[in-house]
Amino acid sequence: xxxxxxxxxxxxxxxxxxxxxxxxxxxxxxxxxxxxxxxxxxxxxxxxxxxxxxxxxxxxxxxxxxxxxxxxxxxxxxxxxxxxxxxxxxxxxxxxxxxxxxxxxxxxxxxxxxxxxxxxxxxxxxxxxxxxxxxxxxxxxxxxxxxxxxxxxxxxxxxxxxxxxxxxxxxxxxxxxxxxxxxxxxxxxxxxxxxxxxxxxxxxxxxxxxxxxxxxxxxxxxxxxxxxxxxxxxx
Amino acid sequence: xxxxxxxxxxxxxxxxxxxxxxxxxxxxxxxxxxxxxxxxxxxxxxxxxxxxxxxxxxxxxxxxxxxxxxxxxxxxxxxxxxxxxxxxxxxxxxxxxxxxxxxxxxxxxxxxxxxxxxxxxxxxxxxxxxxxxxxxxxxxxxxxxxxxxxxxxxxxxxxxxxxxxxxxxxxxxxxxxxxxxxxxxxxxxxxxxxxxxxxxxxxxxxxxxxxxxxxxxxxxxxxxxxxxxxxxxxxxxxxxxxxxxxxxxxxxxxxxxxxxxxxxxxxxxxxxxxxxxxxxxxxxxxxxxxxxxxxxxxxxxxxxxxxxxxxxxxxxxxxxxxxxxxxxxxxxxxxxxxxxxxxxxxxxxxxxxxxxxxxxxxxx
Numbered sequence: 001x002x003x004x005x006x007x008x009x010x011x012x013x014x015x016x017x018x019x020x021x022x023x024x025x026x027x028x029x030x031x032x033x034x035x036x037x038x039x040x041x042x043x044x045x046x047x048x049x050x051x052x053x054x055x056x057x058x059x060x061x062x063x064x065x066x067x068x069x070x071x072x073x074x075x076x077x078x079x080x081x082x083x084x085x086x087x088x089x090x091x092x093x094x095x096x097x098x099x100x101x102x103x104x105x106x107x108x109x110x111x112x113x114x115x116x117x118x119x120x121x122x123x124x125x126x127x128x129x130x131x132x133x134x135x136x137x138x139x140x141x142x143x144x145x146x147x148x149x150x151x152x153x154x155x156x157x158x159x160x161x162x163x164x165x166x167x168x169x170x171x172x173x174x175x176x177x178x179x180x181x182x183x184x185x186x187x188x189x190x191x192x193x194x195x196x197x198x199x200x201x202x203x204x205x206x207x208x209x210x211x212x213x214x215x216x217x218x219x220x221x222x223x224x225x226x227x228x229x230x231x232x233x234x235x
Numbered sequence: 236x237x238x239x240x241x242x243x244x245x246x247x248x249x250x251x252x253x254x255x256x257x258x259x260x261x262x263x264x265x266x267x268x269x270x271x272x273x274x275x276x277x278x279x280x281x282x283x284x285x286x287x288x289x290x291x292x293x294x295x296x297x298x299x300x301x302x303x304x305x306x307x308x309x310x311x312x313x314x315x316x317x318x319x320x321x322x323x324x325x326x327x328x329x330x331x332x333x334x335x336x337x338x339x340x341x342x343x344x345x346x347x348x349x350x351x352x353x354x355x356x357x358x359x360x361x362x363x364x365x366x367x368x369x370x371x372x373x374x375x376x377x378x379x380x381x382x383x384x385x386x387x388x389x390x391x392x393x394x395x396x397x398x399x400x401x402x403x404x405x406x407x408x409x410x411x412x413x414x415x416x417x418x419x420x421x422x423x424x425x426x427x428x429x430x431x432x433x434x435x436x437x438x439x440x441x442x443x444x445x446x447x448x449x450x451x452x453x454x455x456x457x458x459x460x461x462x463x464x465x466x467x468x469x470x471x472x473x474x475x476x477x478x479x480x481x482x483x484x485x486x487x488x489x490x491x492x493x494x495x496x497x498x499x500x501x502x503x504x505x506x507x508x509x510x511x512x513x514x515x516x517x518x519x520x521x522x523x524x525x526x527x528x529x530x531x532x533x534x535x536x537x538x539x540x541x542x543x544x545x546x547x548x549x550x551x552x553x554x555x556x557x558x559x560x561x562x563x564x565x566x567x568x569x570x571x572x573x574x575x576x577x578x579x580x581x582x583x584x585x586x587x588x589x590x591x592x593x594x595x596x597x598x599x
Binding site for chain 1: 478489508535537541548561562564572
């Protein structure tokens, strides 16, 4: 993909754009959004089937069945997407590793973390410029999203295997259910972890919009076209 | 006690059972275990040649509901199991003997048949205060349990108490009651959970051990897979109403009268592994869901702590003194996140516009 032409912002030529999010990462991001939204809605309905009283021959209706079916299909999409994304950690560009392997061993990373925190606490006037994710975003995405998603995939397939049997029962139910003490505990934790990821989504959407307005780089468009575009030429 | 243990067949013939009745008994037992008809012969052969299995049945902290269930077994009859299949040498609630003579069995049998007897445990030992919360025959139950288990061939954990801990191990568990596998760690333990377990499941487990001289196949949690392999939900006759989305909304509503799914009334069938929906109770007459009440999940670990019984979402956090569902906790967290985001956004806006007064003036 060719780089968009550098453009002027009135104060001179800005820094050249950098290609950050490769196509598979972008597709994964939006597929995730779609699958996760379906998972949240159907998951809440499975926990609390709030529709009005239904009546009639059960074989004419398959309401709970469809809600669960959509949940399972979305879960498969979410899980396969996650697996492909993990593969991309190894073959993608350096930015593909950021949220899976934050560079916590590096001094510069911690220094960047401190700069970012000061920016968010509104101590610093000017936003630090990051090509990829800032260290705080990397940590948040790893702790809240990556670990949360992994937890949901493991507990989700464990619950799925209870009814479906087969490989998910062998690979997940067999050890996850005893680990938590019982099926009910796994349901409860799976439900809690949904909220955990939802809290991430709230913060993520806010931060993305805020940074798009207040920082010195384009944030939202980068997840659409892949290019990080800058608003100025300063370091 | 005879020097050579009598076979089952010896005992049955001595009690006046005809050969014909004996073979019928073998066929019925095979059917009860879900085996193919050819196994009736195997059972007959085993009962003719194998000595009776000595069983010691001990009671710890419990309510005796397991025994109450056991004696109501229809196929095989509990009396057949006790009198013909096993040699029940000790069971303080069932045996006629009492006092020192009765207690002697707990030392005599392990000494006489080391590695050959089965220890069945109903209830569990409390560990706090050196086991002083459960004294039987003048000694802490936990001590006797360890001694008798030391030479056992296998151990059967009857009921939710022995398998998971049940009510006396529910939070805050003042007596530190523990399931028996926390005390007996070097013997195969068959967990037969339930409060109580189904009578036919109890006698079925014993019949299996006696017939095949080995333990039934256990699942990853130590329960016989043939009885605990599926959830109540998987074989529930109301399952079509669950899939349809037809639920009982409140007790005695129209849905309840039509026999709709009890999911929203807190039925624990979807998270409970047991044979109630297939074997049913009292000789197959009924089971809780069939009589219009949800499953309480009595054969599951921590079932007292996973309440309330009449709500789908379990309470969490009882250990910290607060009880809330996942939605209450998660919804609060999401609310805090939203409030934080709104506050930060407001502060950012103030900062953004107040920090550049000169720029704004310059633009004018």
